[in-house]
Amino acid sequence: QVQLVQSGAEVKKPGASVKVSCKASGYTFSTYGISWVRQAPGQGLEWMGWISSYNGNTNYAQNLQGRLTMTTDTSTSTASMELRSLRSDDTAVYYCARGRSTYYFDYWGQGTLVTVSS
């Protein structure tokens, strides 16, 4: 069965960086892209960007350009998301999700809480 298992919760200070990983299993990793979606406390879903697990091509949300880097490691079927220069409003649960060609997400990770606080 398809599973996406994310790394654990993080607490960071403003200005620091965080890296969240997402290990995939149950399917051929390079066949599907991975998107990252975040959800601030009590708020809705925000798409952060997408990475092709086949060739590493990326597409980042405009408001995160310059602070965000997504990578994949096909040898371990793992996708990662690094967000730099963290601010308090980056506090959120971060999800990885398997993306399909018509821009929907059929499997999601369990979520990783990132707290940014001084």
Add this chain to the structure above:
Amino acid sequence: QSVLTQPPSVSAAPGQKVTISCSGSSSNIGNNYVSWYQQLPRTAPKLLIYDNNKRPSGIPDRFSGSKSGTSATLGITGLQTGDEADYYCGTWDSSLSAVVFGGGTKLTVL
């Protein structure tokens, strides 16, 4: 402020039917497929509907999706208390080159 507009909340009695609307524009819903997600409290979103009206395996036919012009609708029949959740619509926005979501609708089963 979300690109797609959903009502903040809807409610209905057990066994009844409810619809949740999702309004957008020609750059998103009007020319792209819509998906719907259910998020139970403190859990990850779950895919309910994709490509406007298709259900993944395991999703009961009580859940349905439709699209007309620049709006989409999620329908849920035979409401159960376990359906209480937040529901989100999503689609691709060709102008933004980004996936966009609605603000979410909280369903209460009275």
